[in-house]
Amino acid sequence: MVQKIQLEHHYDYILSSDVSEDLAHFKTIFDNCIDIKFREFVIHGARKGALVFLSGLVNIQTIDFEIMKPLVESDERLFQDSGSGFNDDSMKHLIENRLLFSSQLSWFDEFSDVVEHILSGNVAFLIDGLKQVLIINAKHWDKRAVDEPATEAVIRGPREGFQETISTNISLIRRRLKTPQLKMEDMIAGRLSNTQIVITYLDGIVDKKLVDEVKKRIGKIKIDAILESGYVEELIEDNSFSLFPQVLITERPDRVVGNLLEGKVGIIIDNTPFVIIVPGTFFQLLQSPEDYYQRYFIASAIRMLRFFAVLFSLLLPSLYIALTTYHQEMIPTMLLISIAASRETVPFPAFIEALVMEIAFESLREAGVRLPRPVGQAVSIVGGLVIGQAAVEAGIVSSPLVIVVSMTGIASFIFPSFQLGLAFRLLRFPMMVAAATFGLYGILMMLLLLLIHMLRLHSFGVPYLTPMAPLRISGLKDVIIRANWPKQSSHAEELKSQRYHNPFKRLRQRQNR
Amino acid sequence: MEIISRHQLLTISIIYQIGTTIIFGFAAGAGRDSWLAVLISTFFGTAVVWIYTRITHFNPGLTYIECYPAQFGKVLGTPIAWMHPLLFLYISGRIVADIKNLVPTTILPGTPPWVILLFFMLVISYGLYSGIEVMGKLTEIILPIILLIYLLEVILIFSSGVVHFDNLAPLLDKGWGRIWEVVWPLGIIQSFGESLALALVWTSMNERKSVGRTMIISSLFAGVFISFTDALAVSVFGEEIFKRATYPMYALIQAISVSDFITQLDATGVIYFCFMAFLKTYIYLFATIRSLQKLTYSKSSRIYIFPVVIIALFLGLTMAPNVVEHIAVVQKVIPYNPIYLSLMFVFPILLFVVSWIRNKISTATS
Amino acid sequence: MRDYIWPWQSNVMLKHPWALPILFLILSVILSFVTWSRSKHAPQGQGQEQQQQPHDMQQEQREGNSQESMDTSENEELKTML
Numbered sequence: 001m002v003q004k005i006q007l008e009h010h011y012d013y014i015l016s017s018d019v020s021e022d023l024a025h026f027k028t029i030f031d032n033c034i035d036i037k038f039r040e041f042v043i044h045g046a047r048k049g050a051l052v053f054l055s056g057l058v059n060i061q062t063i064d065f066e067i068m069k070p071l072v073e074s075d076e077r078l079f080q081d082s083g084s085g086f087n088d089d090s091m092k093h094l095i096e097n098r099l100l101f102s103s104q105l106s107w108f109d110e111f112s113d114v115v116e117h118i119l120s121g122n123v124a125f126l127i128d129g130l131k132q133v134l135i136i137n138a139k140h141w142d143k144r145a146v147d148e149p150a151t152e153a154v155i156r157g158p159r160e161g162f163q164e165t166i167s168t169n170i171s172l173i174r175r176r177l178k179t180p181q182l183k184m185e186d187m188i189a190g191r192l193s194n195t196q197i198v199i200t201y202l203d204g205i206v207d208k209k210l211v212d213e214v215k216k217r218i219g220k221i222k223i224d225a226i227l228e229s230g231y232v233e234e235l236i237e238d239n240s241f242s243l244f245p246q247v248l249i250t251e252r253p254d255r256v257v258g259n260l261l262e263g264k265v266g267i268i269i270d271n272t273p274f275v276i277i278v279p280g281t282f283f284q285l286l287q288s289p290e291d292y293y294q295r296y297f298i299a300s301a302i303r304m305l306r307f308f309a310v311l312f313s314l315l316l317p318s319l320y321i322a323l324t325t326y327h328q329e330m331i332p333t334m335l336l337i338s339i340a341a342s343r344e345t346v347p348f349p350a351f352i353e354a355l356v357m358e359i360a361f362e363s364l365r366e367a368g369v370r371l372p373r374p375v376g377q378a379v380s381i382v383g384g385l386v387i388g389q390a391a392v393e394a395g396i397v398s399s400p401l402v403i404v405v406s407m408t409g410i411a412s413f414i415f416p417s418f419q420l421g422l423a424f425r426l427l428r429f430p431m432m433v434a435a436a437t438f439g440l441y442g443i444l445m446m447l448l449l450l451l452i453h454m455l456r457l458h459s460f461g462v463p464y465l466t467p468m469a470p471l472r473i474s475g476l477k478d479v480i481i482r483a484n485w486p487k488q489s490s491h492a493e494e495l496k497s498q499r500y501h502n503p504f505k506r507l508r509q510r511q512n513r
Numbered sequence: 514m515e516i517i518s519r520h521q522l523l524t525i526s527i528i529y530q531i532g533t534t535i536i537f538g539f540a541a542g543a544g545r546d547s548w549l550a551v552l553i554s555t556f557f558g559t560a561v562v563w564i565y566t567r568i569t570h571f572n573p574g575l576t577y578i579e580c581y582p583a584q585f586g587k588v589l590g591t592p593i594a595w596m597h598p599l600l601f602l603y604i605s606g607r608i609v610a611d612i613k614n615l616v617p618t619t620i621l622p623g624t625p626p627w628v629i630l631l632f633f634m635l636v637i638s639y640g641l642y643s644g645i646e647v648m649g650k651l652t653e654i655i656l657p658i659i660l661l662i663y664l665l666e667v668i669l670i671f672s673s674g675v676v677h678f679d680n681l682a683p684l685l686d687k688g689w690g691r692i693w694e695v696v697w698p699l700g701i702i703q704s705f706g707e708s709l710a711l712a713l714v715w716t717s718m719n720e721r722k723s724v725g726r727t728m729i730i731s732s733l734f735a736g737v738f739i740s741f742t743d744a745l746a747v748s749v750f751g752e753e754i755f756k757r758a759t760y761p762m763y764a765l766i767q768a769i770s771v772s773d774f775i776t777q778l779d780a781t782g783v784i785y786f787c788f789m790a791f792l793k794t795y796i797y798l799f800a801t802i803r804s805l806q807k808l809t810y811s812k813s814s815r816i817y818i819f820p821v822v823i824i825a826l827f828l829g830l831t832m833a834p835n836v837v838e839h840i841a842v843v844q845k846v847i848p849y850n851p852i853y854l855s856l857m858f859v860f861p862i863l864l865f866v867v868s869w870i871r872n873k874i875s876t877a878t879s
Numbered sequence: 880m881r882d883y884i885w886p887w888q889s890n891v892m893l894k895h896p897w898a899l900p901i902l903f904l905i906l907s908v909i910l911s912f913v914t915w916s917r918s919k920h921a922p923q924g925q926g927q928e929q930q931q932q933p934h935d936m937q938q939e940q941r942e943g944n945s946q947e948s949m950d951t952s953e954n955e956e957l958k959t960m961l
Binding site for chain 3: 600809828842845846850852
């Protein structure tokens with residue numbers, strides 16, 4: 001772990017107007033960094049200058065043709081004007097306007113800023129006689145093509161997903177909201193990684209207090225490096241110990257834009273395609289953007305199916321265990337006979353059976369993630385079918401249980417948010433234990449425990465189970481079914497009225513209509 | 514301090530007042546006229562509940578417990594106030610004993626009762642720790658589910674073909690005597706006098722003025738609900754069985770048998786009951802810890818959660834060795850017990866009168 | 880005699896129904912002394928139930944506003960290059 005003292009030591013350097021001195025400082029800092037390049041030059045035999053850049057992050061063409069070429073081919077007379085009377089401003093003016101071809105330039109006089117810009121992929125231009133350093137944007141590196149998001153595929157809808165480069169991600173959002181109201185503010189977090197974080201929101205719809213709260217929480221992050229949005233998520237969440245995610249994570253720009261229109265705030269983090277949206281409530285995590293692209297009835301039906309899937313993925317194995325162990329009389333007689341017949345050969349009680357199958361299923365699923373794509377599909381299918389069938393024939397598990405476990409697995413794939421799916425997958429196990437020890441009573445108590453826990457959660461001031469918990473009938477329209485476009489309530493206004501102490505505000509835009 | 518909305522208070526009190534009558538039946542002693550007895554009890558009970566709400570209205574800002582020392586003076590009022598948490602603790606012990614007698618005998622025969630109750634108390638502690646606001650939201654979500662399940666149950670009962678409405682007639686052939694026997698005092702104590710515990714929740718509500726109206730709506734609704742269930746039970750079983758059954762409503766669920774497919778749904782009835790009992794116990798224990806907090810001027814009620822829960826568990830475990838004695842206490846002892854009568858009727862009426870007079874004087878002089 | 884220790888039990892309540900009320904009376908008088916001794920901890924005004932609002936967010940945001948303006952001034956220079 002790098003100690004703080006070592007890091008800040010470098011930044012004691014001060015820029016001077018002597019290029020050789022500055023270059024010596026840079027070379028000391030970037031000692032043993034072979035990818036930092038220094039290009040020293042002399043302009044028309046009179047002035048010394050140098051370029052410092054990171055070769056992997058800059059566009060060599062830009063340096064060659066837009067910086068070095070005009071410098072070398074420049075008119076001699078430019079630099080001989082009034083000799084000693086050449087002050088800083090006229091020099092700067094000369095360089096910016098008559099020499100370089102770049103579209104983004106900026107002058108900096110802090111050593112640490114220059115270092116950070118070099119590390120971000122910009123070119124530092126030092127010139128003798130000038131204390132300040134010019135930073136030229138020449139960023140270029142290999143990046144992934146904009147492709148369909150791996151974790152959130154839809155049937156109907158755009159197939160663009162976020163990338164690891166933050167400028168690409170921002171442009172993907174910009175294209176969908178061509179309004180100056182879309183604001184992007186940036187922050188830096190992570191002591192060693194200096195990761196750029198961009199906060200985006202729609203001015204006029206979002207609640208300003210929410211934006212301030214987000215900025216405050218991100219500002220409080222004290223960590224060495226931010227490698228993925230998961231770090232940020234954990235550090236800004238209300239309750240990071242809970243199983244339930246309190247923010248929304250997505251790879252799709254259309255989903256981000258949809259949420260921005262509802263008055264939420266998006267947090268884009270460099271080097272990861274996953275964007276965080278706050279605040280996230282439970283029912284939002286169950287929504288898929290495809291709901292809005294499909295037809296009204298179909299979308300509503302699918303939404304209701306999703307609700308049942310939630311219940312199934314949590315309760316089905318537990319109900320099976322509870323009913324077969326404690327309450328056999330509740331099962332209709334014919335079904336009971338067939339279940340009993342198939343369980344005849346099984347040596348284990350229902351709980352152990354179910355536990356073994358569930359663990360096997362989870363292991364298969366986890367293994368399927370690591371395998372390369374073509375192989376992974378085959379193995380999952382083969383694993384599921386063959387192992388299940390073989391287990392039944394060997395008499396280790398009973399076939400009704402295989403059906404139960406596979407239905408549970410299918411139900412857990414329906415979650416649009418894989419984080420929430422993970423939470424419910426995990427919750428199945430304590431539920432099974434409770435069912436095995438206390439039957440239906442155990443299931444009831446566990447459900448109550450779970451509900452109480454979910455009701456305690458807040459996400460940036462909004463209760464987690466809104467709009468069901470503080471019951472807002474107008475909000476329910478969008479939860480159970482998907483309301484028709486004309487009938488949808490204004491989400492932004494609703495989100496505001498859901499926060500504790502925020503009075504209902506009329507938006508300027510809407511009044512204009 | 515947590516805040517609950519009017520709707521949340523409504524759902525809490527509906528579930529609370531329907532409460533354990535789901536299994537035990539209400540006014541069973543009146544036989545086939547029990548539904549009428551229930552309606553009459555509702556009428557008087559709602560008036561009693563209204564008196565409780567008026568007391569808190571006349572003493573703005575104070576919880577019900579604090580009204581006693583405030584109006585009767587510290588020397589007389591404080592002991593009376595202290596009797597309330599003790600009473601609430603005792604009643605919650607009774608409910609715990611109810612579960613102890615019901616669950617092991619019906620759905621979990623092999624499990625030792627103390628484990629069942631321990632789990633129960635654990636969930637209650639978590640609820641107490643989370644505060645009344647969370648409970649309000651919980652009941653908001655679950656009340657529609659409960660009503661839906663009840664509707665389903667009624668439909669299933671009707672489809673089982675066991676309902677015989679002629680069991681309800683002839684009406685009042687045994688006279689009004691046994692109706693009055695049941696209405697006073699047991700009928701009014703049972704769901705309405707017990708709403709006293711809800712009084713400690715009222716100060717958490719955000720709109721003080723609608724407490725009275727909300728409670729009246731809830732009491733009337735609960736009363737009609739119970740009356741309907743009673744009528745249904747009598748029409749299925751007939752008078753004699755209804756009077757003698759230990760768990761009349763539970764027997765109702767046992768009677769469901771639709772085309773030989775949906776039968777023996779006893780466990781659902783027990784689960785239904787467990788949830789009602791959960792909420793009732795929660796409200797009693799919440800009332801207890803809040804009274805304790807107020808009476809000892811503590812900053813937060815959380816430190817009392819652990820001891821109160823342990824005491825309630827202990828009371829419940831040791832209270833009744835079998836269900837017959839337990840129910841005998843309800844029918845024979847409680848109606849004449851001076852604690853119930855004084856705390857639920859005598860003292861509130863006195864308090865009401867005193868608060869009203871003082872309120873009149875202060876508004877007249879100001 | 881031993882019954883009097885367990886006055887809440889159903890058998891005791893059936894045989895000596897007055898045992899529980901007496902217990903309550905004794906306990907409440909004893910506990911009133913507790914209240915009396917803790918009365919110095921009493922809050923100033925008793926009618927404080929209704930005024931509390933979830934005030935943490937408001938306070939936090941007032942503090943957060945002043946801090947946030949400091950942060951943005953530091954970040955201004957670094958913001959430019961994309």
